[in-house]
Amino acid sequence: MDNFDYIIIGAGSAGCVLANRLTENPNNKVLLIEAGGNDSYPWIHIPVGYYKTMHNPKTDWCYKTEPDETMENRSIPYPRGKTLGGSSSINGLLYIRGQEQDYDIWRQLGNKGWSWNDVLPYFLKAENQERGQSQFHGVGGPLSVSDQRIKLPILDAFMNAAQEIGIPKVNDFNKGNNFGCGYFQVTEQNGLRCSTAVGYLNPIKNRKNLKIETKCHVEKVNFENKKAVSVSYWKNNQSFTTKANKEIILSAGSIGSAQILQTSGIGNGEKLSKLGIDVIKDSIGVGKNLQDHLMFRPVYKVKNIKTLNKKINSLIGKLMIGMEYVFLRSGPMTMGASQLCGFAKSDSSKETPNLQFHVQPISTDKLGGSNLHDFAAFTPTVANIRPTSKGEINIISKDSRENPKIKMNYLSSDEDRIVAAKGLRLIRKIVLESNEFKQYEPEEFRPGANIQDDEELVKAASNYAQTIFHPVGTCKMGQDDMAVVDDQLKVHGIKNLRVIDASIMPNITSGNTNAPTIMIAEKGADMILSS
Template sequence: MDSHYDYIVIGAGSAGCVLANRLSANGTDSVLVLEAGPSEKTPMVSTPGAFACFMFSKKYNWAYNAKSDPTLRQGQPVFVPRGKVLGGSSSVNAMLYVRGQREDYDHWASLGNQGWGFNDMLHYFKKAECNVRGSDAFHGDRGPLYVSDLPAQFPLNHVFVKAGQQAGFPYNADFNGPVQEGIGFYQYTIKDGQRCGAARSYLRPAMARTNLTVLTEARVKNIVIDKKQAVAVTFIKNGLVHTVHAKREILLSGGAINSPQLLMLSGIGDRDHLTEHGIDCQHHLPGVGHNLQEHVDACVLVRSKKKDGVTASVGGVLRMVPDALKYLLKKEGKLACPITEAGGFLKSRDELDRPDIQLHMLPLLFDDSGRNLSLMSQHGYSCHVCVLRPKSTGRVMLKSADPMTEPEIDFNFFAHEEDKQVLVNGVRQLRKILAAPAFDAYRADELAPGIEAESDEAIFEKIKQHIGLVYHPVGTCKMGHDPMAVVDDQLRVHGMKNLRVVDASMMPTLISGNTNAPTIAIAEKAADMILSQQSIETHTNAALTTA
């Protein structure tokens, strides 16, 4: 390991892997990537059907808990899993490939963020994508990120799609095409029966380059600031403290939880909050950690008459043995795909102009991120509905100046009344699907919210006890030009030199869908901006030297 690098990337998640690949591609600029977690080279990561195991892992998962809210989940904190491994959350997620809606990105641009409209972002989605369907106006087929179609393995997912159409909702064969609305099957970041996250698609192909250094299990303590300039990074590896210097830039890609925490640990944030924890304020930036947004999620749980779903019972595990053998021998079958095969994007009210809720169908009783094994041991199915564009915002704050102490995560769910109504209306729309004839052979009793919950208040009171999230935290280092913005539209930290934040924390507002594909596209765009600036500086210096 050297002591100086052109670029230092903190975090080898969805964004960090892209940056590592693109910035080292010229073979000359030295790039160091620091990842707190271990390598992703394990069957637990590569096997798509094993992703639920990460809910019980602290080796590959930060496994945070949000600040408890006495009105939600009987006061138990909401579980916040985040990837702690090469590839970040793209190595532990459900592998769904979703971009969101055109309006999401056009809204970013309308806030004054030049170059972030949908047409600008579409270029980077296509650049990243290798879609098995081929290229067209919305898709690319030459990028590193493999996007596939897989046959649905569970009958209940076919039933769900049929029921959605019976309930009057349109079928949609491509949620990332010209129209997002409808019911259908998701595409996945899976290749040849194995996960194709950011580590496999971007980082591994680049790791043979001599100018790229990747360190795992390297826990960053802080970014060293000198006169409003990021100059170095201090980290711990094997019990020893190391400091490495950046000749060009430090790129923070820790995600919406860890990135604001590290900025604050480095003295960048609200002065009063930093002083409270005994941290010298290097740069007063009050927006750090604020504007936290997440897809708050409610579930409808239904007991099933049939036994062709998934259970955590002894019998359910034994029924998976043939599929395990099939996967080991051929990389096919139920373990070759995530259990979330079907879903949809719907309007919570018919008069809306675009979807504001998303559905994830599961052929099992899924609550508390799958950690409720007692519930999951029963035969049943669940469908989860989330608020796509929540109005409520929370924050990520420090609990301590100790970098080993997890931050305080306060989602502040339902602070805005509209989120409550969207979620309740979403449950009503979902119930139309679950009541359709296609489910007649499966439907037993509704465990939650329960058929007795009919009024808005009754539904809300019941779903609050099973509230969860879809693992899409964003916004805590938001892009913009207002007093609470953290980065500008080049993702440079306001008032700082040589420091950018490149990950989902820069999103000013949450996009209408899963966040992995957008995060990769954001990093593709960031890499272009960084290399473009470098090229301008190189030519300028050459001209000055000649003169």
């Protein structure tokens, strides 16, 4: 098959959804292009395997950010999935939709059809909820959403302590208002990862109207009179160009989609010209508006209660963990990136929660590192989920095989530094001042309870701060000068080209971004099929 109606660039969280939905009609011929390989690497499918898939060139682009003067001039690793399933194959498996207000604000910005009531049906359509069908949950969809198969006393203690200061216990964060503390649900089925490759692509990969090309690096989209007509890419060091009869869809993520638009001639015209790229459309917003969640990682030592540090550090403990997984499909090997979730307000002036906790029953100096501390400790991370700092993606060459510059500017706004300090202080209040934790004699190992000045606190904590891997917004949806796509996800001023992935978010959602990305793809597929 070499005659295609649609070409999808990127077989990740969005691309696999689109491939499934567009090929439901046997008359639609679809080419799905992925830079990575297939998803046969075993650690992809074992939930805790994200420790093995991130920073691994088999499955990760292994990006690094530019040195960030707002974070002690640190450059940090920036994982993005490079395999079928994309980042849904290497992420922390946490299922959070965000808040009702997130989507209502998108709608208020002029994006018709993107309010909470508009998008909720697509969350339901995607979902196969282990707990069954309800007003807010669907069954029978391709994406399995399950309760976690591990509970630990240290996590219950945090939940009780949070309740002491007015953060209630909840068991569902996905009804539109996520205030409270409880266990995350995860994208798993029977203790195995349910990526979009597993849920959406594998069941339909043999459809005769779908061709999947892996290990293909896209060079650029080609145009005739501002109409997207074909895609050029490399495979096995050979160059190919394939035409699309109807549409080309960019689903390469917030890094990749912005990069490919720029190498194709859509972006800041002055910058593109300097790189020798013919400007198809001067679109200054491409690569701008980059938003992410920065996670602060305080560590607290505890006594009289177990964390997983010692168990994971011992050979016998590892053996027991492995046996539990093999025979029961439960225990630490089924863990997502975090087990306990919390949403709270940095202060009472906020209408909805603007802080998120990811509580982990382990501690380490380096996120993703295998060297856990040799003492009992846990990590109650905190993130500002509506940051005002923004970064950007800029190519440095017309050759898309050279990684673009990723500039984050994480703590560049005064508001973000203020919220960071308040978040760290709220964690202190929960752990150090609650009656629940007194019996465990908590001690702030990092950044250190002796640090009381807000600026010093944020500065010390930023030495260990990391991305939660939620880049969005670089091809944002809207009507203003910085908008790249309209509310039908069509690139402004260009025919037959859409962007459908997390890069179209005008504002980052208040929580983890994988579920919203899958929703965007479900909705985008409907838009294509009805056009």
